[in-house]
Structure formats: C-alpha cells, structure tokens
Amino acid sequence: MTQIDHQVHSLHPDVSGSRVFKFIAFLYGIAAYLVFFVTIVYAIGFVMGLVVPKTIDTGTDTPTAEAVIINLLLMTLFAVQHSVMARQRFKAWWTRFVPKPVERSTYVLFASLSLLLLFWQWRPLPSVIWDVADPDLAVTLVTLSFAGWVLVFISTFIINHFELFGLHQVTNHLVGKEAAPPRFKTPLLYKFVRHPIYLGFIIAFWAAPTMTAGHLLFAAVTTAYIFVGIALEEHDLVDLFGDEYRQYKQRVSMLIPWRRSV
C-alpha cells in the first residue's frame, strides 16, 4: 500500500465491523422483515379477496388489453427482481456496494416493495371464468387456499424462516458470530417434495370458488414463473451441493409427492 493509499484508508475506515453499524444493520434487518410480513399478510387478502381495501378483483377500470399489459409488466418486474437478485453472480457483484450482513434483508425489502407495487397498480379483469355454485365445494376451495398459505408459512419455518428473510444474518452480525456456510437439508415436508413453499403458493393461487380473468392471469403467470424459479434454484443447488442434490432430485419429486416427474 502506498503512503497515499494508507492515508485514504485511515480517513475512511471500514465501518461495517463497528458496533454502531452492527446495530443500524440489525434495525434495518428488522424493518425489512416487518415490510415483508405486512406484504405477505396483504398478499393473502389480495389473492383471496378478503379484508384488504384493494384486491385482485378491484381497482381502476382499465380496457382489457391495457390491463393485461400493465399486469404482465408488474409480474415481470417482480420475477426479474426476485430471480436476478437471488443469483450467486449477482450477489458477488452487489455485495461490493451493499454490506454482506444486510444483503438478504435488502433482497427481501426489494422483493416486498415490488409486490406492494403490484398490489397497488394491479388492474382488475372482472370476467368470470368459473363460479362455484355449490356452497360446500366453495367452502372447500377457500379452505384449500388457506391451507396453501399455511403450507407456505410452515415450510419457511421448516427450512429456516429467519435465515430466509435476513433476520438470522443481521443478528449473527450484531453478536459477532460467523455466518455458517449453507447446508443441504431435507427436513419433514422436504422428504416428500423438493419445493413445499412453491407448492403452497400454487394451491393458494388456484383454489378459488370464483375465478375471474384477472385472478386466472395471476395464477397462470405466477405458476409458470415458479417453474422457471425452480429450474434456476435447482441449478444453484446442484452447484452448491453437487451429488447430494442430484440424488435428492432422483429420490424426491418436485411438487407432487406421488408423481416422480413433477
């Protein structure tokens, strides 16, 4: 290091290890988690058409073609943000600017904000595709949709809820604990399907007693995106865990427990 470099370094010391930074990072992690939590709870109301002021079937009246384009753009924005920011190469690049301990929280925050934008700007397409008349069947579908959301929540805890949403990372950083390297796990539900969280989303989105064109567009595009997301995620998991993950793929089905192929 030259004399000048040394002086510059002394003027701008690395603050990421300081106690103040650790505490601010921790508060940021909590704030990002709270934004995520509000977003996911809102998502349940948005998709199921319950309680929240703006649902998948309400909002500004928009001509059909325009509504489809706006909705597709909103879903594409979420998909691109969510997939690009999850890739190892992107993480390696942007942790040059974003401190590593808050990388996951920042990802969670951006994903939540792009979803909130989607909920806010989503245009309804009210044509009814199906409307279940039988009250028992309608209640069964609503229950199934709730069960899908419950499956999502339970599965996040089974795989590691607090690490998935960044709280684990900022807490470890606060108390000065080294981040553990990622471990391959197949706890409980992961012994039956490789992607219980995504399965929960698919069930929650499709099990609807009244399916409008807008809801159908949402369910179809998100399901297609889930399959793309699975391909990208599994590519990374094979890179990370090698044969252990390859064998898991052969042993355990993707989404449907009794079907090997999916």
Ligand SMILES: C[S@@+](CC[C@H](N)C(=O)[O-])C[C@H]1O[C@@H](n2cnc3c(N)ncnc32)[C@H](O)[C@@H]1O
């Ligand atoms: C949003 S979670 C979704 C997990 C899974 N795809 C599911 O649907 O339940 C994505 C994170 O879980 C990690 N992951 C997925 N399966 C895993 C496994 N069997 N063991 C460890 N980590 C896993 C991925 O690397 C990724 O960081």
